[in-house]
Amino acid sequence: MTEEKIAAAQSRCRQYRRRILEVSQRLTALHVAPAFSCLELIDCCYFELMQRDKEPKDTFLMSKGHGAMALYAVLEAAGIMSRVDMDSVCQPGSQIGGHPDHGLPGVEISSGSLGHGLPIAVGMARADLELGQPRTIYVLMGDGEMMEGSVWESLLLAPTLGIANIVAIIDHNKSIARGSIPINHPNLLPLAPKIAAFGWEVAEADGHSQAAIVGAIGSRSRTKPFALVAHTVKGKGVSYMENKPIWAYRSPNKDEFAQAMKELAGAGGAA
Amino acid sequence: MRDAFARGFCKAARQHGNFFLVVADISPAASLDDFRKEFPTRLVDVGVSESTMIGVAAGLALRGFRPFTYTIANFTIYRPFEQVRVDLCYQNLPVVLVGIGGGMSYSALGGTHHTIEDIAVMGCLPNMTILAPCDPLEVEAAVMAAAEQKGPVYLRVGKSGEPAITAQAPEPFEFGKLRRIADGGDAAIIGFGPILKLGVDAAARWQKETGKKAAIYSAHTMKPFDQAGAQALLRRHSKVITVEEHVGLGGLGSLVRLAAQESGSRTQITTLHLRDEFIHIYGSQDDLRAAHGITVETIYQALNG
Numbered sequence: 001m002t003e004e005k006i007a008a009a010q011s012r013c014r015q016y017r018r019r020i021l022e023v024s025q026r027l028t029a030l031h032v033a034p035a036f037s038c039l040e041l042i043d044c045c046y047f048e049l050m051q052r053d054k055e056p057k058d059t060f061l062m063s064k065g066h067g068a069m070a071l072y073a074v075l076e077a078a079g080i081m082s083r084v085d086m087d088s089v090c091q092p093g094s095q096i097g098g099h100p101d102h103g104l105p106g107v108e109i110s111s112g113s114l115g116h117g118l119p120i121a122v123g124m125a126r127a128d129l130e131l132g133q134p135r136t137i138y139v140l141m142g143d144g145e146m147m148e149g150s151v152w153e154s155l156l157l158a159p160t161l162g163i164a165n166i167v168a169i170i171d172h173n174k175s176i177a178r179g180s181i182p183i184n185h186p187n188l189l190p191l192a193p194k195i196a197a198f199g200w201e202v203a204e205a206d207g208h209s210q211a212a213i214v215g216a217i218g219s220r221s222r223t224k225p226f227a228l229v230a231h232t233v234k235g236k237g238v239s240y241m242e243n244k245p246i247w248a249y250r251s252p253n254k255d256e257f258a259q260a261m262k263e264l265a266g267a268g269g270a271a
Numbered sequence: 272m273r274d275a276f277a278r279g280f281c282k283a284a285r286q287h288g289n290f291f292l293v294v295a296d297i298s299p300a301a302s303l304d305d306f307r308k309e310f311p312t313r314l315v316d317v318g319v320s321e322s323t324m325i326g327v328a329a330g331l332a333l334r335g336f337r338p339f340t341y342t343i344a345n346f347t348i349y350r351p352f353e354q355v356r357v358d359l360c361y362q363n364l365p366v367v368l369v370g371i372g373g374g375m376s377y378s379a380l381g382g383t384h385h386t387i388e389d390i391a392v393m394g395c396l397p398n399m400t401i402l403a404p405c406d407p408l409e410v411e412a413a414v415m416a417a418a419e420q421k422g423p424v425y426l427r428v429g430k431s432g433e434p435a436i437t438a439q440a441p442e443p444f445e446f447g448k449l450r451r452i453a454d455g456g457d458a459a460i461i462g463f464g465p466i467l468k469l470g471v472d473a474a475a476r477w478q479k480e481t482g483k484k485a486a487i488y489s490a491h492t493m494k495p496f497d498q499a500g501a502q503a504l505l506r507r508h509s510k511v512i513t514v515e516e517h518v519g520l521g522g523l524g525s526l527v528r529l530a531a532q533e534s535g536s537r538t539q540i541t542t543l544h545l546r547d548e549f550i551h552i553y554g555s556q557d558d559l560r561a562a563h564g565i566t567v568e569t570i571y572q573a574l575n576g
Contacts (some may be wrong), residue, residue, distance in 0.1 A: 102362040108333070110361050113353060119323040120358060123330020123338075130291075130312055131334065150354070153320035157327075161315065 001048065001211050009047065009210045013039050016073035017237045017264050019086070023069065024251035027090050031098065033235035033247035035070035037173040037207070038140060041230055042067075042074045044213045045138045045169075052078075056135040059124060061109050063117020064142040064171060065099040066248075071107070072096070080106035115148025117141060118168060122154050125163040125225075139168045144176040147188060152198070158225040159199030167217055168200075168227040171207060173234040177248060195227045207232035238263055272429040272465070273371060275407030277302035279414030280339065284310060287418055291315060291331050291338040295324040297371075299341055321346050325354035325366075332364040337418060343377065344370025344386035344427060348393060359423040360396045366424075367417045373403065373427035374464055374516030378556040382549045386427070390463075391521025393425040394494050401494040403427040403463040404444075405452075406436045409491050412444035416492075419446070433465040437489065447492045449500035455484030458574050459504055462514035463490040463523060466560065470514045473570035485512075485574055490523055501530040505538045512541045512573045514565065519544040541573040 001009075016039045024030045042060075050058040062071045072089060075081035085105065088094035096104060099112030109120055121139045128135055145151060158166055170191060174181045181188055196202045201221055205212040207230030220226040234248070235241030238260040241252075252260055277299070284290040284306055292299065292306060296319045307314055317324045321342065328338035340347060347370040348355055359366050370386060377384040393399050400420050404413040410428055417424040437444075440452040449461065453474065460470035467489060474485040488504065490496070505511060505527075513524040524542025531540060545563045552562045560566065 119326020120330040123327035127331045127334030150322040153323040
């Protein structure tokens with residue numbers, strides 16, 4: 001990635017955070033922090049990695065449904081979801097809620113319950129083999145989601161079926177609803193060797209560095225299904241939210257909102 | 272019924288051209304060899320991973336295929352229940368869940384292998400269609416009907432050796448309609464699945480011993496249930512008996528009683544269903560049915576009652 005592209009991506013990501021905070025002010029509870037850890041990851045998929053303008057188009061599956069706001073913000077920036085739709089999230093009568101629903105603009109699968117995206121990706125990839133369509137399926141999962149049995153079933157199955165067109169991205173923010181993975185469920189770690197043991201190619205990267213994300217995914221061998229363990233920070237970008245479990249669920253109050261917007265105003269961020 | 276499924280499936284696969292068979296470490300009936308030969312790349316074995324079986328089927332459906340998942344009924348719908356609900360019903364995808372060994376077909380294998388609550392469990396899911404044919408002939412028709420649906424379908428079948436009881440049926444199989452498979456004016460027996468054979472035998476004995484004739488109806492489409500058909504039938508008959516290899520709550524008996532209540536019917540209704548109990552008795556399927564109080568004799572008594 002060029003310096004210019006990286007700067008543009010960083011600017012977009014600051015804007016996503018401001019936009020999500022803006023929407024959060026209309027609601028008492030919204031998954032803000034879980035969205036903030038995966039914004040760079042989703043932005044890289046849509047603006048750097050995916051083939052979106054011609055067939056066969058790549059697919060993005062938001063398996064980590066509680067990161068919905070991150071998906072919507074990127075979809076809005078990509079011109080797939082309208083501003084009106086984004087403004088209506090969770091409002092009475094709106095079709096767009098706190099978790100993604102299949103059928104909304106740009107939303108491929110319904111998620112919110114964890115462990116559903118990867119099995120569906122395997123089915124899509126198997127279909128693509130049958131159709132002879134070389135497209136890539138990106139699946140964004142949470143690291144807590146990696147505790148679901150269906151994830152490991154699918155990790156086991158994908159290489160067996162000869163699938164090489166899945167890129168699973170794990171938003172490894174180390175946080176779960178009741179605390180921290182290293183403290184509460186240390187045996188889930190380290191993730192990378194476990195996934196590799198199931199026959200996948202695995203890389204690790206800083207999940208907030210566009211260059212690192214695109215570099216790692218772009219240099220995969222394409223001979224096996226690929227997983228990126230992306231090290232991230234829950235609540236990234238807002239000092240008081242970073243790694244604080246309470247922000248998994250709540251929206252900031254007026255003062256907190258003002259402070260967050262100030263922190264996110266940063267260089268090149270005035271949009 | 273497994274072989275009938277295979278025949279119907281191959282026939283429908285040729286017609287539709289977009290089928291996949293997704294199995295979870297089960298050898299499909301030998302008669303599915305034809306499908307394997309004709310569509311060698313359309314069979315996926317996911318291993319002992321039923322949740323993934325449903326997810327994979329959802330992914331295939333999202334790409335335009337019509338997958339049929341195939342394993343023993345309890346593994347098809349109970350283990351991956353949430354995948355069935357979210358991936359298939361919530362997203363309304365055209366996946367056919369084939370449940371082999373519905374009811375207590377695997378009688379001697381015990382309660383883990385019985386599926387006696389499936390109509391209730393699948394029936395309460397929005398978008399789900401349920402087909403429960405009564406004999407091998409209806410299985411073939413049900414596969415064809417399943418392949419026409421726009422959303423998910425649960426197809427409950429038995430295993431092997433079920434007798435044909437619809438060869439002389441006065442009415443054809445029609446999706447969503449109660450089907451009269453034998454005429455009679457003195458009572459009506461309604462059932463789904465192969466247990467309906469006990470009703471056929473009880474009606475034959477009733478006719479022989481009393482000269483009275485019972486009509487027999489196959490409720491092969493359990494959802495959407497033919498409520499209007501049930502109400503018409505209740506108007507025609509003064510005595511109706513339901514027979515099912517399923518618990519009472521959420522089964523056929525409940526639906527018929529609801530239809531009666533909503534139409535103000537005063538027809539005498541007897542509902543024969545499995546007890547609300549896991550029984551720990553082994554033996555043949557008929558032995559287990561008898562342990563639950565369903566035999567040719569008890570249906571016969573209901574006809575006389």
